[in-house]
Amino acid sequence: MATEVTAKADHPLDPLTRNEITAAREILEENQDIDPESRYVKIVLDEPSKDKLQEDNSDGSAIARQAFIIVRDRNERTTYEAVVSLDQNEVVSWEHKPGIQPSITLEEFDKCEEVVKNNSEWREAARKRGVEDFDLAIVDPWSAGYHLIPEDIDKDRRLSHAMSWVRTSEEDNGYARPLDGIHAWVDLDEMEVVKVLDRGTKIDDVVNDLEDAKYREEDRDLRTDLKPYNVDQPEGPSWEIDGRKLEWQKWQMRVGWTQREGLVLHNIRYDDDGDVRQIINRASCVEMSVPYGDPDPNHNWKNAFDVGEYNIGRLANPLMEGCDCLGYMHYFDAVMNDTDGEVNVVPNAICIHEEDYGTLWKHTNWRTENTEVRRNRRLVVSFVSTVGNYDYQFNWYFYQDGSVEPQVRLTGINSNGLVEPGSEQGPGYYEMMAPHIKGMVHQHFFNFRIDIDVDGPENQLYRRQNQQVPKGADKNIGWDGETDPGDINPTGAAFYCDKTQLTSEQEAQDLINQRKGRYWQIENPNKTNYLDRPVGYRLVPGENVEAGAQKDSSIMERATFIDNHLWATPYHEEERFPAGEYPNQHEGGIGLPEWTEQDRSLDGEDIVLWYSLGVNHVDRPEDWPILPAHLASFKLEPVNFFDESPAMDVPPEHAIKDIQARREQKYSDPDDVTADDD
Template sequence: MSRVELARAVEIVRAHEESLPSDLFVNVSLEEPRKEELVAGVPGRCARVTLWRQGSRELFEARLDLSQDALVGWELVPGASAPMLVAQVDAALEVARSSSAFVEGLRERGLSESSEIHLEAWPFGGLLPDRFAGRRVVYTPCWERKTPTGNPYAHPIHGLYAVIDLDTLELLEIEEHDSIPVPQEPGDYRADVLEPARHVAPLEITQPQGAGFTAEGHLLRWQNWHMRVGFCPREGLLIHDVRYDDGGTERTIAHRLSMAELVIPYADPSPGSYRKNAFDAGEIFMGINTNSLTLGCDCLGEIHYIDASYVDNLGEVRTIGNAICIHEEDTGILWKHTDTDGSVEVRRGRRFVVSSIYTIDNYEYAYYWYFYQDGGIEFEVKFTGIVLTLADHADQEAIFGTAIQPGLIAPHHQHVFCARLDLDLDGTHNSVYEVDAVAPERGPLNPYGGSFVEKVVQVRDEGESRRYINPATARTWKVVNPQKLNKMGQPVAYKLVPKSPVIPVAEPTSSIGKRAGFMYADTWVTATDSDERYPAGDYPFQSGEGEGLPAWTAQGRSLDSTDVTLWHVFGITHVPRLEDWPIMPVERAGFQLTPFGFFDRNPSLDVPPAQTSHCASSGAGEHGDAHSCACS
């Protein structure tokens, strides 16, 4: 939505008789047109607005028809709880800082009123004590920042937390545990402190004729690809309406691609730490934490940026400049062959990149959608930032984390993502198959013991929709359109290739296991419903168990030749290293969507040989060519 539309949506809601001036805005976002509306060519322009009423602890959803400038729906959502709202969190942190009991706890730990304290608000992770039932409660882990530009995570303050009601801003209690000395070694990483001395030769990315893509607002075109890019405050970067020009025929591949949830279960069972199980999308909102990207640092080359706007909790429209980065980059060899007559054919590959970066407290998550010349799609998340830290006695062995400095522990944890992949391969009549490479029994089909075949099993309904990786059979999943056949008479297809499986360590009966039930399968399949968007449910803050994917798939809807959505769970199990301190080098996770009989031949045959005037070489032998980079 544009800034103008967002501002008008706020005005319409504020003028409604059911609205109160004290209501806080949770989310204002476009109500994306349904597929049948898009096919009919008459999509409406509507918005959804979510409001939180602090006094009565009620959540309301409003629906707006922007073309009519009217509010057309207002509904109470029974039992729903708002996520952590920035306006409330900021106020809660001030309550903690001004608490005499909290300040006294700091003094007992050798800190003075003049100490600069870094405070964070964390949800209770579903482990809310009975005495706080019915409240929206956070607690406040804290760290000392010893210098104005110092790394506070080097100096965790152990065992002191203010527990605060977000709605009433009551200080419910000061929670205290054993006092452990604050670790003293600095964790500096800024250039003005370290003055890095390594020599790095300049590397310039140039495109003398300009970028090879076009951007008309949110509509992007690159070579044979066509798509729209979007943004929402909760998920952040969205990819819509992905199509590929196949020899003059525009073919649909995906309706909507997004990262629907990210949950981080921590493994340390100590007081104040065992509750750390954040839903960074559903409880924190990734989108509003989008970075404003910097040319030459976050993005390199011929860059096009798109800004992103959202409504804050008080109804003000905020804009994040350079929120989405769009560019193309070299990926090395696309394909090559040297023939017996000495002919060499080689093509260099490029990919089209759409990316955003998010900062959630200590961590950064960089989301990259890659589109390739051979019709492939890849998603990659790059993790970086600073590991979360705890204090412990310097002579104590670290069991549930890694000692990264004396008395400083980085706890074990997992990052579990769930991608929502609404694919429409040449239309919405799609089916899903699980594919394994298996060896037939020794006999006519396997006379020498080295044969293998594909074992293909259709996922027929949602009762069968929880699927699991199997490295022993190189398991993948294929989305096919049984109504559209390739030249060999087989249904056109794309396959989902898992690259970063993550098996939850937390038990399904644990608090996080109950609230994030989507973690317990690697791939899910559902009949597409535009209202089923978030795998842990719409409102996971202090939520109950079994919401989202476990509940939806219990409906048992048919998945045979219909509109289907894949949900892929992936991530990393992070046992921190010494090398992750004081700032973590990028670690990667993701998956691929690869055409499998979608095209009748290699779709990248139309890529021309590379021509460049910026290549150079040294040490070439008599057959080396130090000047020409033409590849044909």
């Protein structure tokens, strides 16, 4: 049940509606001479600043609705930015942006494949690999990067580095037969192939000498012993949705969307016994970097920025009931634009549902034989995007104990290459997934921007980690209660959780250290709980990995944000993306590394956390032909934010449903021990 899209948004942070996108394009074209062959890369909400939102809340005045537009003029080979007032029907600004390349559009994806497949040099190279039916070939326009663009190609051109595969039928797995060694660089403005490079064949006939890698339902023998599993919510869900405002249990938030980031969550708050308290102002995944470690020149250039170079929101899937989500669901459509500036809608792009997540808390009093147990119910706000071969699911989990867990699930098909017969055992740069098919070692880094406001914007940041206590450090209270001038740590077992304030941007650049139990704590020094402790939240790492590339590599120059797991900056309206506004074909050095050179204060400031979540992917046959979902996440947990566990008021199951009646409904024997119990 997709949310109804109205003619006008209900809130200043709501994404542009269909009518607003159309109006923005029409206003711009009425006031500017837009070349008919120009491409509308983006028509999105020009988000109001924090200050404007606070002013709106204080005096009740309405914030003007504005659209931000990026136009690529193909004939001028340049880019323009515009801000359009939807209330005043006027162009607020029109700015020429020379020397930058906006993200690659869907139309460019399609046309790039077409021009490559019609190129005579590419066809000659494909024939060498056994390709006869060029309609069965597929071409993926990878981002070209910067440093490894061939010297004979002008880097000022709008480029894509195209890679190719071939199918044996229209419904076949397109990535089972790589045309490894064929490289095509395409000018996306001119839409012409500017260079084809054939590095030589490894398999002479990829069509007949490689195996199928079928995965569709009709092509596989499916197991027959799986019984139905139904999620039943006969009374409906526990949430309330009003426009884009979502309330669940004691959580409140607004559900937003951008073409670049996909899902954006605004104004995340918690109702603490009638006191609605601010936790996060804005949160999203703002950039990705996927560097490959194989020195094979067919693959060593790969380092995709799936958010900044491709617009991961634009690549969102329409989600399917019963497959992507179970139970009672609410969907939001993603209302966006195509390159002509017309409205394009991805239905059911955002899914909201509840999940049972095992035990929330439990205690058995063995003296009285009393047991209290609560089930853990969590809210899921999610979307899924497909970027060529890979599929990424972004889940934001909200828990009844006041914690938040952003999670990424990686699935789809691994980017792959060919190995010559007799060379299947690699030195660790790759692993074999199927005969002659290698998966190159690579990493996925997801940078999350968390504009955190713990009970307000004046916060402090601390590193917390375990610290050992040396012997003889201080006095010890002995068993007899008397002071002993000997060791404070006579057994050597004493340790404590150190708390060090990170007062500036340079101090805050940090790496995880699981051995020391390192995490980071954000506190509001002006607010305390009933124990007189500053209220706070902590960022607790889960799976993560150090970047494999060297610091002076081309990868690290462009994706410097993966050099640290944690960065922190004072809030600035223009600082939105860690690799800069336009990372496509940029040489690097912008974004977080540039901003943090100022080493601004973080003491009592409006702090923004930037967390880089890394996944190390060493391929295996069990990842082929489709990668089982790999889960990676981190958590934001309350620390002194509440006076006690906020989960104590969660009711037991027998208080919200008739356990006996459900047993009788589901089982012929009401005493069946496999039935629901409390």
